[in-house]
Amino acid sequence: MPEPVVSVHGLSKRFGELLALDRVDLDIRPGEIFALLGPNGAGKTTLISIVAGLLRATEGTASVLGRDVVRDYRFTRRAIGLVPQEINFDPFFTVEESLRLQAGYFDVALPRERLEEILEALDLGSKRHANTRSLSGGMKRRLLIGKALVHEPKVLFLDEPTAGVDVELRQSLWRYVRTLCARGTTIVLTTHYLEEAEELADRVGVIDQGRLLVVADKDELLRRHAGKTLRVALAAPLAEVPEALRAAGFRLEPGGSTIAAIAPPGASFGPALAALAASRLAVKDLETIRMRLEDVFVSLVRGNGGSRGKGAAA
């Protein structure tokens, strides 16, 4: 097993009475895309802020490439790029100046080719001399990504990078994230969009109320937690489900024209289909639906006490 790029052990953070992180242990592997999922206030931003040096942990340790983020902060911060959740911009400077200044803070004299590459990849070339105040919200967010990349970090933290970004731009950012990953950059992503995690991530961590509930390969997580649903549209509505079908797991859906059965992970619909054939009901249509990451996430968070009752991804 290769050395983790980011490693946190027993990490806790307390804000007054609120325990924002509760003894979190996590290793991020080199070259992977890791998605950190959790409801609002779950502790995602707190966790990456501690690793990036924006917050100090109450307890526990965090390291990047084997070096402690407090003791060796100059080393670890050179290895990290952070795209913060909140959009910020300095209205005194242009896009190009902002990128050059950020590179300078990291002791990097941004080479012309690198600047061009970032501007092109983030579609900001035409705005290079524009004051950052004049950029649209999407452009400002892309500029934040550019600023996080100027020093070619080994690990990039993206804190909800596509919040408020249109579909087309989101797709282009996803492509860019994949390109960065293919070049060896490790990506840690928190996102509002579970679809984003499902699309991009190699591994997923679910965090709620400061506790890391599960860390697993995305596909493994889906296999382990995600069942399937068989939905059958009937030619004529039913008042109630026949006993034989009920025993096979079917339930009547609102309206009476559809019945559905759920198979847990690893189980098949063989017995349900056999019962359906035996019932001689006239079937109009039939579909199987695989549970998605969103369903897995909701069921995990509900299992943890419903994250203060919300269960919504954030």
Added chain:
Amino acid sequence: MIGLGLRTLFVKEVRRFLRVPGQTLLSPLVTTTLYFVVFGWSLGSRLKEVEGIPYARFIVPGLVTLGVVSNAYLNSASSLFVMKLQGTVIDILVSPLSYGEILAAFLAAAAVRGLMVGVIMWLVGGVFTGFALAHAFHALLLLVMVAVSFAALGLITAIWASSFEQVNFFPTFIITPLTFLGGVFYSAAMVPAGLRLFTVVNPVFYMVDGVRFGMLGFSDAPPAVGLAILLLLCAASVGGAYVMLRSGYKLRG
């Protein structure tokens, strides 16, 4: 060897105030010109000389000190506080810049603005009263220390403050009264005993008095006293700002 990170932050801070020259440089120029028009031209002939020095010339060192104090303070205080408000402070907090580098860049940029304003005020004063300097090095040394001290106080305020009102509290209720009652417009010998007592316990008086010695060769107190008080203030304010930055107070959660 000064690293690229420190140089970048310093250049960024200087460019920031140079991009709004009307607010940062021209405004003090107008204010100072008005002081000299009123005191030097309109009232000058009616005011007594102080120790053989024309009154308009006597107030130049105090006004220069006042300009350096307020502009050095305002630069670091407003820049860091606005960065906190805008969220752009993240840019430097996630960088590998050391606490000493961040401090040095902010203080140097603020001192540059303070001294630029000081020079502008001296030039304007010179047009009305002449450009001769009695002890130029002494005056420059004191003004640099004044600039650094108040830049550090500005940084401390910006770290601590949660609102613009708090940022403005220090200049409005502390710096301005101490400066105006610190001998900018009068010699300690000219005023009644009560005000004289207040003046001689006011540390700003010794700064103004020391700068006056450097520029005019006249001072109420021994010049070494002003130097010693400034050294103490400089060490305390710079040390305090460094400790606050290093502690992460109100910056790193």
